[in-house]
Amino acid sequence: MTPADDIAFHKLKKIEIIVKGEKQAFVADLLSRAGTTGYTVIRDVAGMGHHGFHESRLLFNDQASLVLIMAVGTEETIRKVAAGLKPLFEKSSGVMFVSDTHVVRLEHFLKAATA
Amino acid sequence: MPEIAALLARVENAASLLPPYWPLRSFIAANPLQGLENLPFEQAVTEGHRRFGGRAYPTVAMARKALADGKIDRRLLAEAAIRHGRPGLAERLLDGTAEAAEATTAAGAERSAVNRVLLKWLAAFLDEGQAAWPMPHRELGFWRAWKRLAAHDGDVPDRERLADMADDAPTALLHLTRTLSDQESEELFARHLAALPGWSSYVKWRQSERSHPWAKAAPITLADLLAVRMTLAELTGEAVPGPVAGTEAEAADGAAILEAWEESYRRRLTADLAARAGKAARTPAGEGTRPVPQAQLVFCIDVRSEVFRRHLERTGPYETLGFAGFFGIPLAVRAFGDAHAYASCPVLLEPKHVVDEHAHPAHAHLAAKHLDGRARLAGMKGLLRSLKESVAGAFAFVEASGLAFGAAMAGRTLAPAGFGRAVARAADRLRPPVTPAPRVELHHPKDGCGHDHDHEHGEADPIGLSPGEHAFYAEAALRIMGLTENFAPLVVLTGHGGATVNNPFEAGLDCGACGGNRGGPNARIVAAILNLPGTRKALAERGIFVPADTLFLAAEHNTTTDEVVIYDPAAAESRHPELFARLQANLAVARAKAAAERTARFTGVSGDAVRHVETRASDWAQVRPEWALARNAAFIVAHRDLTRGLDLQGRTFLHSYDWQADTEGKALEVILTAPMVVAEWINTQYYFSTVDNTAYGAGSKVTHNVVGAFGVMQGNASDLMTGLPLQSVNAADTVAYHEPLRLMTVVQAPVARVDAIIARNPILQTLFGNGWVALQVIDPATGAIRRRTREGGWIDAPGADGAGTGAGAPATPADAASDTEATLIPA
Numbered sequence: 024m025t026p027a028d029d030i031a032f033h034k035l036k037k038i039e040i041i042v043k044g045e046k047q048a049f050v051a052d053l054l055s056r057a058g059t060t061g062y063t064v065i066r067d068v069a070g071m072g073h074h075g076f077h078e079s080r081l082l083f084n085d086q087a088s089l090v091l092i093m094a095v096g097t098e099e100t101i102r103k104v105a106a107g108l109k110p111l112f113e114k115s116s117g118v119m120f121v122s123d124t125h126v127v128r129l130e131h132f133l134k135a136a137t138a
Numbered sequence: 139m140p141e142i143a144a145l146l147a148r149v150e151n152a153a154s155l156l157p158p159y160w161p162l163r164s165f166i167a168a169n170p171l172q173g174l175e176n177l178p179f180e181q182a183v184t185e186g187h188r189r190f191g192g193r194a195y196p197t198v199a200m201a202r203k204a205l206a207d208g209k210i211d212r213r214l215l216a217e218a219a220i221r222h223g224r225p226g227l228a229e230r231l232l233d234g235t236a237e238a239a240e241a242t243t244a245a246g247a248e249r250s251a252v253n254r255v256l257l258k259w260l261a262a263f264l265d266e267g268q269a270a271w272p273m274p275h276r277e278l279g280f281w282r283a284w285k286r287l288a289a290h291d292g293d294v295p296d297r298e299r300l301a302d303m304a305d306d307a308p309t310a311l312l313h314l315t316r317t318l319s320d321q322e323s324e325e326l327f328a329r330h331l332a333a334l335p336g337w338s339s340y341v342k343w344r345q346s347e348r349s350h351p352w353a354k355a356a357p358i359t360l361a362d363l364l365a366v367r368m369t370l371a372e373l374t375g376e377a378v379p380g381p382v383a384g385t386e387a388e389a390a391d392g393a394a395i396l397e398a399w400e401e402s403y404r405r406r407l408t409a410d411l412a413a414r415a416g417k418a419a420r421t422p423a424g425e426g427t428r429p430v431p432q433a434q435l436v437f438c439i440d441v442r443s444e445v446f447r448r449h450l451e452r453t454g455p456y457e458t459l460g461f462a463g464f465f466g467i468p469l470a471v472r473a474f475g476d477a478h479a480y481a482s483c484p485v486l487l488e489p490k491h492v493v494d495e496h497a498h499p500a501h502a503h504l505a506a507k508h509l510d511g512r513a514r515l516a517g518m519k520g521l522l523r524s525l526k527e528s529v530a531g532a533f534a535f536v537e538a539s540g541l542a543f544g545a546a547m548a549g550r551t552l553a554p555a556g557f558g559r560a561v562a563r564a565a566d567r568l569r570p571p572v573t574p575a576p577r578v579e580l581h582h583p584k585d586g587c588g589h590d591h592d593h594e595h596g597e598a599d600p601i602g603l604s605p606g607e608h609a610f611y612a613e614a615a616l617r618i619m620g621l622t623e624n625f626a627p628l629v630v631l632t633g634h635g636g637a638t639v640n641n642p643f644e645a646g647l648d649c650g651a652c653g654g655n656r657g658g659p660n661a662r663i664v665a666a667i668l669n670l671p672g673t674r675k676a677l678a679e680r681g682i683f684v685p686a687d688t689l690f691l692a693a694e695h696n697t698t699t700d701e702v703v704i705y706d707p708a709a710a711e712s713r714h715p716e717l718f719a720r721l722q723a724n725l726a727v728a729r730a731k732a733a734a735e736r737t738a739r740f741t742g743v744s745g746d747a748v749r750h751v752e753t754r755a756s757d758w759a760q761v762r763p764e765w766a767l768a769r770n771a772a773f774i775v776a777h778r779d780l781t782r783g784l785d786l787q788g789r790t791f792l793h794s795y796d797w798q799a800d801t802e803g804k805a806l807e808v809i810l811t812a813p814m815v816v817a818e819w820i821n822t823q824y825y826f827s828t829v830d831n832t833a834y835g836a837g838s839k840v841t842h843n844v845v846g847a848f849g850v851m852q853g854n855a856s857d858l859m860t861g862l863p864l865q866s867v868n869a870a871d872t873v874a875y876h877e878p879l880r881l882m883t884v885v886q887a888p889v890a891r892v893d894a895i896i897a898r899n900p901i902l903q904t905l906f907g908n909g910w911v912a913l914q915v916i917d918p919a920t921g922a923i924r925r926r927t928r929e930g931g932w933i934d935a936p937g938a939d940g941a942g943t944g945a946g947a948p949a950t951p952a953d954a955a956s957d958t959e960a961t962l963i964p965a
Binding site: 046048049052053056057074075076077078082083084085086087102103104106107108109110111113114115116 | 141143144146148150320324348466468484486487488614618808811812815897898899900901903
């Protein structure tokens with residue numbers, strides 16, 4: 024038996040959110056309220072969407088560039104996050120993707136929700 | 139609960155309509171209708187009127203004066219009036235009958251019972267150290283603290299019901315909106331927030347600023363604010379203010395006036411530029427034929443720089459450039475002797491580096507005495523304040539010190555400049571002045587000063603920039619400003635700041651690109667980086683060869699007095715003594731000329747201009763130390779060759795740009811997506827503060843009341859006034875000085891390059907497509923000037939044929955058939 028056989032994969036949900044930089048604070052708050060224990064931000068992402076191609080590299084303007092925010096949590100937690108994003112996307116541009124994922128250190132991703 | 143997550147998204151959506159607002163100490167100009175920029179201008183101003191009760195267009199009185207002064211071309215007005223279905227507008231303006239169609243402005247906050255109570259509590263809760271007796275329980279957050287204390291507030295009816303309400307603001311809000319649909323809740327939130335838009339905006343700002351010094355001591359969110367306001371509305375039974383009605387005729391008149399006024403200015407500018415552009419296109423560019431100037435001076439793009447640059451260029455072989463006044467590094471600066479760093483970059487950016495200042499080696503021996511004197515001065519100020527505010531002490535204090543204060547008051551009033559100098563001399567004795575020098579190399583904050591500073595970016599983080607970062611920012615700055623060859627022996631990076639006393643809007647005179655701070659520290663940091671041998675070597679590897687004898691200097695342009703102070707003159711004197719002496723002398727000549735030009739714009743001023751502006755800067759009764767950015771109307775992105783020698787009257791932002799060096803359009807993309815956006819913020823703030831100083835401006839300074847050390851109210855209770863004071867835009871109570879025109883951007887670059895940049899940047903599609911900014915492009919190859927229609931087509935720019943205003947109105951472009959002004963005047 025190798026050390027790798029000992030490792031258990033715990034199933035969780037992953038949400039990837041792409042919003043304008045100016046909405047990053049709102050998303051961070053939402054993630055924290057919903058009970059995620061952390062998130063990853065990738066700044067200055069580029070891509071094609073409903074508003075045409077979106078350039079990534081805005082040297083002097085953080086607010087207009089897009090950020091990708093990634094977080095992992097239980098389905099219940101990620102549902103709360105999605106519930107907070109759906110109305111937001113009625114007024115401001117953005118997308119979210121939810122997918123299944125696995126983690127090794129489960130306790131690392133669990134926290135009591137505040138909302 | 140998912141319901142709460144959704145509710146908070148509704149609050150966020152509702153708050154997107156609020157005007158952006160920053161506290162006074164970093165006064166930032168912004169479009170009060172920024173939340174409506176996704177709409178065409180005409181719709182946005184109508185919606186702004188509906189939501190905030192603000193006027194949409196210049197008043198009839200402004201238009202009549204502009205017409206009389208020749209600022210609106212009568213023929214252009216007649217044409218615009220016909221297009222908007224309002225023939226005879228010019229005649230009606232002149233005979234005084236146009237006022238009939240003009241509705242009176244809905245002024246300021248409604249005098250509602252809910253607002254009165256809410257204002258009292260907001261001012262108490264948000265106070266940032268101005269109050270002698272702070273509100274208790276603030277650490278609980280606004281909703282919780284208010285719920286506790288409002289139970290004792292006689293102005294709150296049925297206050298015993300508060301005890302039954304949820305302790306958590308979002309839960310309370312959920313209860314308050316339980317009978318409403320999601321969309322109804324969102325609309326209701328928006329209306330409640332718009333009832334006091336200034337205060338709501340400040341709460342929005344505080345909520346977003348995690349690192350704000352008061353964020354922990356007095357945390358507040360928009361959900362808190364809404365919970366309190368909607369509870370008060372329920373308890374008092376007061377309905378939330380509904381939308382304000384406007385008339386279509388007024389809007390049509392206003393739109394025609396605005397269009398004609400803009401065209402009158404734009405065509406004159408276009409004709410001036412067309413003459414230059416045509417000549418430049420006919421002259422083949424001879425590489426290497428350009429003589430090396432004695433000095434290059436880089437100024438901020440700020441419209442105030444144009445006046446000084448023009449006068450300086452006339453004094454000698456100097457080249458001047460325009461660049462965003464933070465010089466391109468997203469910095470937080472920890473000033474010499476300060477514990478905390480402050481962000482010194484555009485608010486569009488998060489600071490990514492901290493640079494600390496220490497005493498310049500020449501002043502190192504004074505550093506300890508300076509810091510000691512500073513602490514003693516701060517202690518004395520604190521003591522005076524506590525004596526003034528102490529209930530018992532105040533009386534004895536007045537008895538004991540009244541005479542001294544009386545003498546100071548007389549001094550300030552009778553001889554402001556002399557008194558200011560005397561105070562400065564006294565302070566200098568106690569606290570000898572020390573020239574700071576930045577430490578730009580990466581280092582640990584403990585290094586050098588022996589003790590760690592508690593700064594906002596984490597105690598253990600290294601500060602300064604790495605050699606790779608030095609090279610990156612140095613290259614970016616030089617490439618974006620188009621200064622990649624032909625370096626002069628002296629290159630002066632000139633930041634700017636204003637000078638004023640007893641003025642809560644002080645930061646409004648400083649550099650917008652530095653987040654409402656003085657630009658000198660940024661200039662000093664970037665000059666230091668550009669002088670590092672490592673940076674020079676890295677630049678050479680990237681194809682930018684800075685001669686070894688080129689010295690970068692930092693300076694600061696005082697826009698109130700037009701004095702340019704060069705930091706570290708010793709370095710320049712030792713390297714290029716003659717050039718430097720000549721430059722200093724010429725800066726003084728340019729100063730006198732620039733001061734004279736600006737002084738002529740104040741009414742009733744005569745005598746020595748330099749003395750006059752110095753007195754203005756130190757007079758504590760002066761409500762208008764300078765005109766700042768008033769009358770701004772265009773943003774020109776081009777090589778200085780295009781504009782050198784033209785009198786642009788301090789109305790244009792000037793950004794240097796070398797279209798030949800920027801083949802991929804990267805530099806242009808930065809310029810259009812950041813400095814131009816900031817220029818649009820400034821321009822729209824001046825526009826709206828002028829067309830409706832009550833709803834969008836800050837009202838008269840004479841009746842201002844500073845609240846909480848972060849904002850101003852009119853009198854003892856009003857909405858927080860978010861825009862520019864009346865004295866910044868008006869020459870007299872009813873006479874506008876600023877000309878409320880939307881920004882026109884002029885870019886010297888191939889049309890295809892500009893099109894490609896717009897296509898990949900939604901922010902540009904919004905600003906140009908919705909008519910917030912007009913765009914003209916000068917084709918460098920032919921000198922032809924084209925104007926972009928809102929729909930994205932290109933037509934020959936009106937006025938480019940040299941016909942100036944009036945003559946030769948453009949034919950209707952086939953691709954612009956909407957009913958907006960794009961039909962004829964492609965804004």
